[in-house]
Amino acid sequence: MNGTLKPRRMRAWLGSLCVATLMAACGGDDNGGGGGGTGKVDPPPVPRQTIALSGQVYQAAGGGNPHGHAADVTVKVSGADGKAVVAQGATSASGDFAALAVPAGNAVVRLSKTGYVEQVVPVTATRDARIEATLLPVGTTLSAPGFQSGGTFAGGDGASVTVAPGSFVTPDGKPVSGTVQIDITPYSAAGNPEGFPGTPYLRQDGVDGIMVSMGMADFSFSQNGQPLKLAPGKTARISIPLYAATTPDGRLLKPGDTVPVWSMDDSTGQWRQATGISGVVVASPDSPTGLAMQADVDHFSWWNCDYFRTTRAMRIKVLDPAGVPYSGQAYLTATFTEAPGGYATSGHAAITLDAGITSVSVPDDAVDGRFSVRIGNLGGGATVNKLQWRATDEVVVRLSGLPQIDLTPGTGSLVFFDADKAGGKTIQFALATRNLGTTPLEWLVDGVPGGNPAVGTISASGRYRSPRGADLDAVLNTGGRQVSITVRSTADHLVMRQASVTLEAPTIVIVGRRYGAGGRTTDDMTTYTDDSGLHSLPTYPVHNLHDDTFQAYFGNAGHPLRSVQWELSCGMDINYGVSDCAPWAPGAAIAADGTLTMPDVSPIIPPDHTMDLVVGASYGVPSLWLRATSADKPGLRGVMQLKVVPVADPVGDKVEIVLPLGLSTPGAAASGADVPNGQYVVTDGQLAVRSTAPALDVTAPVTWSLVCLTRSGASCASTAWRPTLTPDGRLSGMAGQPGPWSGAYLYVMAEWTAGGVSNRLTRCIVGHGDTACKPLAP
Structure with a gap:
């Protein structure tokens, strides 16, 4: 919708653009408080203006219909209370509805079409606007004869409702009998x-x-x-x-928990947390996670089942190629990294x-942000890194006119x-194109x-x-293949996508509880071969000391297979691994129900010609491979490579070590690389383990x-330089470090116990040359 960024992964962070010229006030009082007792006569109120509201409506795939433009949708616009209709229309064959004249300010747009759930879109606008x-x-649509007798009625994924006899009435209060249609x-x-x-997006308790x-x-x-x-x-x-079994703060839900x-x-279209109603987690065999929320409701x-996360406002300032602030319509794309390791959300x-100037709500607990703005043939971007994120309230984007081609989707x-x-x-x-x-292309x-x-063909x-x-x-008989799609300028083949x-x-x-189907970028992909050829598949991060649970699906089916045989192996390649992962990972095991048990895996030192200190990933060291077969689908198997990574956060990838930082000065050595004068380096100070959500x-x-x-992975000599770190986390002596080419990697390690779970976290503070530190298993 207009003023709302549209995420690609979850309806997470990018949202309700609080544009000063679009909204009368961002959570404030439009009338300014009534004059403040100055004795002046307030001017008469300005009559409400009329704006033109148009929109584009899509329909999600389902009910025998594909995803696409939603035609013949009834559009009704009412005031902020959703009662009196002030304008109405319908969508065309392309899903577009023409501009409707509506009062400026707050309004509610209702979109309805047979076979679809009515969508309610709150809108706040003081100028012409367009929504999506x-x-x-x-x-699921059920026909329930004798509904007055009550019963339990089930839909997809384990959604269900149980009603007692005589529980329902008509809008005018008369008892219901006979056959009732139930949509779930x-x-x-x-x-x-x-x-x-x-x-x-909402405001709760002033936040x-x-x-x-x-x-x-x-x-x-x-x-x-x-x-x-x-x-x-x-x-x-x-x-x-x-559909998720881990809460935003990293807690793994289990039956009996209250949510x-x-x-x-x-x-x-506004959401409110229910008072006097408790949600209880219960086991649900038809739910994708095996869990459901059960509650007794009165309407x-x-x-x-929701959790409230805080956001904050960030100003985006856009300058044209001459450096002059630009006024008018633009298109904003933003991506936020939620935790070290690259789990990101994005939208536009x-x-x-x-x-x-515009203002956008951003996730308060993100660790960095990347913004790009497009206006016609102009575009530009800006990045806010991890060290600057919490202190940054304004991002400046300068537009330029470089030729560019954008192609979506990037993969299919x-x-x-x-x-x-x-x-x-x-x-x-x-x-x-820009x-x-x-x-011609x-x-x-x-x-x-x-x-x-x-x-x-294309x-x-x-x-x-x-x-x-x-x-x-x-x-298909050779195992399938990947084809490349290229679009390029006929005038300059270097301008391409x-x-x-x-x-x-x-x-x-194979789908895991914590990270779904695994990585989605080139760096997160691996290959394996079998009798049908070469295959590409995502890697999946697993943390030593902490378990995970997996399910297997066939094709694009929406429900997991019930009869699955799991196998865990270690080795250079899926075809040459062995079932027993000892001695590399003693204790790593997969149970019959898909539960993976991870031991405390020590670092593996690769050959000397590499500089990586890794755990089971590359450079000639073993990997964990998870295989799934099913008697229901003979001859098929699923394969996933498990990449053992440091425990960035045992309970949700939201915990990190916070280092004391300062600005480098002439002659001062820098941590991890040759850092120019005026950039951040690790200094003396107090270390802490901080949760980034909440902070x-x-x-x-x-x-x-x-x-x-050392570079070879051996312990440093006792005579080697190192700072002092007290057991309570006080770091000192960093000013005396040697140059970055000392050949040593220095890490700080934090260990603690919470909720009966042992946690261990490492972070590099001194690396080798411009390659900085290498991953180290905790």
Whole structure:
């Protein structure tokens, strides 16, 4: 929607752009408090202006319909209370609705279409605005004869509702009898962030924040098209599948835990935490995580298991190529890293700049941020690094006019079942260019202009069509393949952009509780070979001392396989590993239910020609490989490489060591590299272990120590330089360190116990040359 960044992974952080010219006030009082008793006569109130509100509506895939533009959607706009309708219209075949004249200020847009859950979009605008929204298809529709007798009614993923006899009435209060239609729609915000009902952004107890959903569901009841409701004093028990089993602060949920319960006001699209209603975690075999939230509710709308996270405002200042602040419409993209290790959320939004300024809500506990702004053929970006994030309130972006091509999606995957082979499948690539003017573009598949039947073809509009028939069989029979998609300028082949499409047969996909299907970048990919050829797959981070749980899926099915045989092996390659991981990782084991037990894995020292101190990742050292097979899918197997990484945070990747930092001066040695004068280096001071969400120090007693290793991985000589670190974390003597080419790696190590769990965390403070420190297993 206008003024709301649209995330690609979860409806997480980028949000409700608090644009000074778009919103009358960001959480403040529009009238300024009434004059303050000055004795002056206040001028008469300015009549409310009328703005033009337009929009684009999409529909999520489901109900037999693909994702795409939502046509024939009824659009109704009402005041902030969601009652009186002030304007209405409908979407065209392209999902667009023309500008509606509505009063400026707060409004509520209601979007409805048969077969979809009604979407409610709160809007605040004092000038012409455009929104975007996505409709969710109804999950399960049940016909319940004799509904007055009550019962339990189940939908997908274990969502269900249990009602007592005689619990429902019509809108005018009459008892309900006969057949009732029940619609149950569970929803994962991580799986489809664009469809988030209402708005996830709110202000609670005077603090701005965002809702982080573990899972939600909509329950609706109707008879002959007339909505029904619970009778006064009646309750019903709902079960909502949890699509995440770890809370935002890193706590792993288990049956019996109490969780927050929220419901959406259908009139306004605003969420409120329920009072007097407790959510309890229960086991749920049909939930993707095996868990659900159960609660007794007194009305029906969207219900949600949610946690409130704080945000803060950051100003974005945009300058044109001459350095002059730009005013007008622009397009903002932002990405935030949530923790060391690269787990990121990102999103985009149309923004309005006044004198070059806009304001955006950003996650208070992020560790860095990257912003880019696009205006026509101009673009620019800025980065706020980890050391500057908490102290930065304004980011300056300077625009330039470099030629550029943007291509989405960057990667795609086509999975072919038998019914797909004759016609093949297609992917539509979207193209955006900057500063190319009218220069023609050329599309290539695996370097062939336009492609060919063996690798697939691509049209001038960017629609890729896979091989078909015998050509597709030839690809799949050799284990599938990845083809490259290139679009380039015919005037300058260096101005280009590439993407890739993987062609593969259905297989078993392994998904972990903590990190889903694993990495999504090139650095997080690995390869393995089997009888069907070479395969590429993501690596998955696992932490020593801390367990994880895995499930296996077939193809794009939405439910895990029930009969799975797990195997864990260690070795250079999946095909040459052995089931017993001793002596490298004694105690690493996978149970029949998919639970991985991780021991305390020591660092492995690679050959001398490398400079890495790693755990089971590369350079000729073993890896952990997880394999899944199922009697339900004979002949298929799933494979995942497990990359053992330092315990950045045993309970959610939100804990880090905070070092004392200062600015380098002429002649002062720098930590990890030759750092120019005026940049940050580690100095004397107090160390701490801090949680980045929320930003609190670890309160358990922490014991500190130093670890010094040479380039070959041996312990440093006793005569080698090292600072002093007391057991309580006081670091001193850093000013006397040798130059960065001393050949030693120096780490600080923190150890503590919390909740009966032993934690160990390391961080490098002195590295080797410009390569800085290498990863060290804690």
